[in-house]
Amino acid sequence: MHEFQNKWLNLRESIDRNSRNQKILYLINNFYKNNSHIKIIDLGSGTGSNYRFLKSRLSNNQYWSFVDISYQSTSFFKKNIKYSSKIKKTNFKIVDAINNLNKIKFDKYNLVTGSAFLDILPKKWFKEFHRLNADTEIVYFALNYDGNFKFLPKHNDDKKIVNIFNKDQKSDKGIGELAVGPNCTSIIKKVFKTTHKTFVLDSTWDVSKNYEFQTYFLKFCKDIINKNKLNLDQWLEFRLRSIKEKNSRFILKNNDFLAIKK
Template sequence: MSGFDPAWLALRAPADAEARSPDLLADLSDWAAQKERLSILDLGCGTGATQRAVSPRLPCEQHWLLVDNDSQLLALCPESQGSTEIATIQLDLAADLELLPSESVELVTCSALLDLVSADWLSRLIAQSANAAVYFALSVDGRIALEPALAEDVQVLELVAFHHQRDKSFGPALGYEAAETAAQMLRHSGREVRLERSDWTLGPDRSALQSALLDGYAAAAIEQDSRSTAMVRRWRQARERLSEQRLTVGHLDLLSLPDPSPRVKSNRTSTPSA
């Protein structure tokens, strides 16, 4: 899988931080409070956004191993500070998943990764994480709302959905089914799972992120079906001319703890409401 543009990661980071489910972060914090020291593996870390968002919520000493295949992104990751140790490793997760030092890891995290991977790859990851807590955040689930609506929205977003299932080097991507598939796999292995929404709600104050996201949708739609190029470009230009618009992009966060805290047990196996 090729690396992501650091500018895109920086642009989306505030929206990601706001969208993360506060309930799941609270449950994770309660669980971590029972630990003196926590070993954490962060997959597809990019520039370390998950560590930045989650680490302050964990009331214990931490050792983070941040994993990505892009050395330029790893160079932008945070450094160790205080009781939080941070190390990085460059690794091709698509090809070398089994090389991860997963035996001593107590928490496996990733953000905006699961929708890019295949069911086979995800199954292998879950098998490797059998003894660890897992916190898989910000997986897109296909709920996209554009306001005001345009006639071409449905066709463009259908093409985007198909494109999302293309091979991203992990095999046929799970796309919008990623979080639900992970939950099913974990439950099948006897784990308790919580799923909560973590949607982006982008108003006019997030116009730069809106524009980058719409550019991405347009490029994906054209790559999926070049015969639709003229229609997609008209759609993108029409959206560019709108003085104000709102985008909602649905995501799901997943948390599964091997030894849940009492508060988590009281909310076991919950799923987001429709």
């Protein structure tokens, strides 16, 4: 895996871990308190960060299936996976979970989950996903970007950056269709509230002290600025200087979505 990508994933994983909403774990563990084991499917599992977060925090014994379209991420995950006594079985599937969603037998699973996955999906996916999961006991998608981030100290061009970033989030993320981007949580809540009790809980990244993370995020902003052929050099210089002087703060709003069958 590319070194930049690997470093970013590692940095993000520790931030994600500290940001995820803890109440959701209580709700899931409480729901399954009488189950000896649960079967879980992780969509867009990537290199396995959702598994690493959940495996020790879920009380039950676990059977996991991992689904991703990327052979490279899946191989990396498979090679590096760590087990514990609670993990009874794992299996890895290379599946296009957007175009071949109906190939997945969701009725085999108690818990359908994913992290940092919903925002890249096209709108039509959500209705189909709900149709296939109308009877699923629990659906849990963590770390859904909600359209807001803030660097401090303030700069006049801040709003412009958030706007082009959000526009980029709604562009085609390599799947041939526009992504829902920051609208993902409101869309999934809308489809699931007919059959499930739904929760949208805060999982904001507060990386005010993490200057390395901020530098990486700034690099993404720079790429988007360049893609849009905008001249926001002053903003970039201002942000880099604040990071260097260690007086930069950064907050990005995410939320976690949980649906429990009514």
